Amino acid sequence: ALEDGLKKADADPSVKAVMICGENGKFSAGADIRGFSSPKTLGVALGPIVSLIESSEKPVVAAIEGVALGGGLEVALGCHYRVAHAKARMGLPEVTIGLLPGAEGTQRLPRLIGVPAALDMITTGKHIPATEALKLGLVDEIVEENTIEAAIRLANKVIGQPLGPRRLSLKPVPKLPNMEAFLQEAQVKVKRQARGFLAPELCFQAVQAATQRPFAEGVRRERELFQVLLSSGQAQALQYAFFAERAVHRWATPGGINLLFIIFDSILLLSLGLGTMGQGIVTSLVKANIPVVALEQNLEYLNKGRKAVMVLLEREAKKMEGGAQKLDFHNPARLQFTVDFNLLHDVDLVIEAVFENMALKKEIFHKLSNICKPGALLCTNTSALDIDEIASATSRPQQVIGTHFFSPAHVMRLLEIIYGRHTSPSAIATAMQLAKDMKKVGVVVGNCFGFVGNRMMFPYVEQAVFLLEEGSRPEAVDQVLEDFGFKIGPFRMSDLAGLDVGWRSRKGQGLTGPSLPAGSSARQRRGQRYSPLPDLLCERGRFGQKTGKGWYQYERAGGRTATPDPWIHGFLSQYRDTHRIETRYIDQEEILERCLFSLINEGFAILAEGIASGPEHLDVIYLNGYGWPKHRGGPMFYASTVGLPRVLAKLQKYSEAHPDVPKLRPSAFLKKLVAVGNAPLKEWMSYLSRQSPKL
């Protein structure tokens, strides 16, 4: 239609100029992402249309409202002028779906805004606000009111003016005094951050081509690179992830109830507990423009918490400088700190974020239930505790819900929303809307120990530690998982989070410490294999980064640079001698498979139990809360690419070698999916006898 319209306009002498806009206040979100999984290569087809726009003999003006993304922005780049609404956003986000701008965008954008800014936009895929686009020279004008009228005004004004200087393909790429050095440095940075993710590196190469070749040759290079990405497999993973993230917004209770709209404008929210999690939660709420009261038990904790929150908010305000939105945190109507429990009477929603202790949480919830107004929703921030038990301390279990934030809570996008036996649909809908307003990805899951994310993480970490017992080293295990694409491996992660966290939990479960029955075997608990290695490290005060020693050594307590520690190597070898474990060489394949397949196996058990509605939910949790590499689509998607028969065969093999490790025993659901012929991921849930999961 665009092509036809342009040709008609060109042929009609009564038409003096052309304005291109989108319908319903949105310019364009780019190509239909679903189209990339069909053999048709959309990116290549749009390029000639963009060229056609640019070569028009009549001025063409883009009126950008809402968004101009991907192919949408490439269309705008073909136009001779661009007018944007002040609230519009622009970007070339193809990299985030494993591609590059394939309609000549990698060649036009650097010519318009220069290489550094273009490279930044194209390799990160970030959306920029109109104000920034104006500063960069990406748009010619921004308007507060009618964009279309403004674009027509501009079109009328420029009729008759020469179009050559407005055709980006004819412009040279602006020179930099040190282009070569700049590109070299940029490439190193892109590679370092990509960790096996191809698209950013190929985006870089396409922009580099713009600096080295004439426009037409650059376009040819862009097309070649686009084809590489299109068939890489990574693009499919990222496009799956895009739709998975949207799919998790859709949830329903067993009765089919699904409430979507809860309006949040006037809510007063209370965050209880100002430790690290509480500080991050309050910061997120302020950023989301939700009035918040932060409550602590005494003035000392309150002042400490307030100071930390203010530091975080100042930092966030700085990041937002120049943007359309301002952080309003000095206004007591938006944010107040208090030790006065009476303020609980007025709040609409409470997020309790005290430390993980069931007795304490129950005491608090009992108090909340007595003081808060009848409609108030009571959320508990917990990573593993039983929501039903917490709810049992209240007289309103239907209004109690788990909200598992991830640290740092003002940065991490994931919010696990845990649904108890009595939680009402409106409580879930409210928590989901809260997640959306906080710009987080809310995923509704059922109530079980560790919920979804941590429950799948336990067998992964367990295998990592067993591998050490059998002959590996922390740095070897971490390396394999970091090469796979994780930002940090399990041991670096454990040092960062603090080994004492798991130690406290294991003591609580009676797996170690004073409550462990006398005469318990060192390496067995309740008939299953158990590794006391993390406990032994904690007993020696090795809590990780905070104490300067853990699975690695650090430059000082609180240091961040992990170095392999000869003490650990000696300790492990002594441990193996003590327990008569024969040290063996463990290859990379075994490390990867045992860690990942045990985690995936738990995922199948979770699906079979109805704790999550589908594999997409598990993948979204892993992509947004556990650093799973995006270009691998999440653990369940990864399993589908490896092939379920292979995952099953490997689990069977490892399970036979380690019969006392239940988490290696293949889940019945995985076996069933293999038995029905390696069912594709989107059909998995149809093979469960209980068609409607708990949610």
Ligand SMILES: CC/C=C/CC(=O)SCCNC(=O)CCNC(=O)[C@H](O)C(C)(C)COP(=O)(O)OP(=O)(O)OC[C@H]1O[C@@H](n2cnc3c(N)ncnc32)[C@H](O)[C@@H]1OP(=O)(O)O
């Ligand atoms: C032809 C040449 C090739 C060019 C390459 C490209 O153009 S690749 C595509 C580049 N564009 C993008 O990556 C944009 C992706 N979309 C977004 O970032 C966001 O959706 C949005 C446009 C900023 C809107 O965000 P918002 O939060 O308001 O809504 P949702 O994200 O929930 O989206 C609403 C529904 O629209 C679907 N959708 C959005 N964009 C696309 C798209 N490009 N292709 C297909 N579908 C898209 C989205 O899935 C939602 O639908 P549901 O049915 O609810 O899932």
